[in-house]
Amino acid sequence: MARVRECVDNLHGLLTAPATSVPDQVAIAESSIGEAPAVVSYRQLVEQVERFAVALDALGLDVGDRVVVESRTSAAAIALLLACSALGLPFVPVTAEVPDRRVQAIVDAVEPALYVRDAGTDRTGVMTMDGTARFGWNEWEVDRRPAARVRRRREVLATDTAYIVFTSGTSGRPKGVVMSHRSVVTFLRAVLGDGRVLSGDRIASTSPLHFDFALFDIGIALGGGATLVPVQRELLASPRRFVAHLKANRVSQVNGVPSIWRPVLRHNPELLGGLTDLRSMLFAGEEFPLPELRRLQSVVPGVRVVNGYGATESMACSFTDVPNPLPVDADRLSIGALHTGAEVMLIGEDGTVVTHPGVVGEIHLRSPALFSGYWNDPEATAAVLVPDPVDSRHGQVVLRSGDLACWDAEGGLYFCGRADAQVQVRGNRVELGEVEGTLGNLPGVDMAVVVAVARPSGDRALVAYVVPTRPWPDFDQAKAVEFCARELPAYMVPRRIDVVSELPLTANGKVNRELLRRRATADL
């Protein structure tokens, strides 16, 4: 049976194109800690992709059969993902940081034809019903062949699924975001077309492979003929090694969630001044606490800071330059610079388009890069891929983001929290972000997180956790509560305010609000 033909608009085609024009350019510079960087050129990458494609093809899988790939971000993993794309096999990335229970839920949901593990990982707690294999650079070992199947498809089309990334569904059950080749290629082409990546760039990727931020980094680096520099998680915890890694690889751009900067800003901010090749940093995933961002800008004054906003359901949608330095009186960052080819509308509770500055509405994204839907969950899909609120008759759907925002008079767009982060306290609507903003203004506070805890009475109590700029042994909780009482209506004043040296993070590096909610429930 001949191998399937890969059509245009395939992720594999986009990310290996530089091998034609700059074959000897370094595509990926990976180095295990302390060793010299092992570099892989675009030519070498394409050769490895081809070896994996031949090995995968020999297993007789059909277009659409899922392949779960468990690995850290590495040249071998990227080659395997691209080989999957060339054969129309949707990849489902997981990493060692994802607990067995969750990997099992993902495996049970997608029923992969093949589960491939990085030779370095070892996971015994997950049962898979079909093929299993191990891989590395120039390594391929099939432990159990996938069951034989009929191959029906002849071509991989743009509408076929490129990958499925599982995000933590608020309902607790993980939801599989299904992205087609057409959506992810359209998006990456748009971002690359906006000139965000230069071919000489060396882009550090700090997100785990199960998070689409990592796929974004891979996409813009390889799609842009630049060099990807994966940064493993254990490096992020050690400021000296993190900065040394960036310096040794002459990194020009660092991509990551805000929390990647916390340890170095806390312990060794002066080290960042030595990064003479650093030109820009892009953060995404959640708001960057402004006191921290100001400190970051002060230690790397000439570096461009970009606020990347968006959801896995469209990979992302806006990349807004942060004013450098941030004006003293600025208390929010715009997310309003949409990439070319996308547009947002704010929709009010009455379903009409909100355009008036300062009026909050829910972000609805109009874009050709929207996801196909949640894996095997038409109900959850219908809730977010909704008819165009302006005119549903032409059948276009838009992405209902679940994010609240407002415009300013100059076209700036400002995040105003998650729609589901609004809580009722004693019958009053409270926007948790507003309480966090007020606490963030308390001198000496670096960042604040406020959670709502259900009380036996049925009401809710607000509990705040603040991270001080420096250790604050004599923190006076009563004074902090008084500060809030002067700024906020009584029902918005937290019942408790605890100082913590750091906040718990999710596997994607975002603040783990769910865990804080559980801790607050126990504390109250």
Ligand SMILES: Nc1ncnc2c1ncn2[C@@H]1O[C@H](COS(=O)(=O)NC(=O)C[C@H](N)c2ccccc2)[C@@H](O)[C@H]1O
């Ligand atoms: N810059 C922000 N300010 C404020 N809230 C934010 C922001 N970026 C996300 N978010 C929040 O995170 C949600 C999306 O979460 S997510 O689906 O896990 N995706 C991400 O976090 C990363 C996203 N796919 C991405 C990948 C690569 C580049 C840019 C963006 C958004 O709906 C927002 O609520």
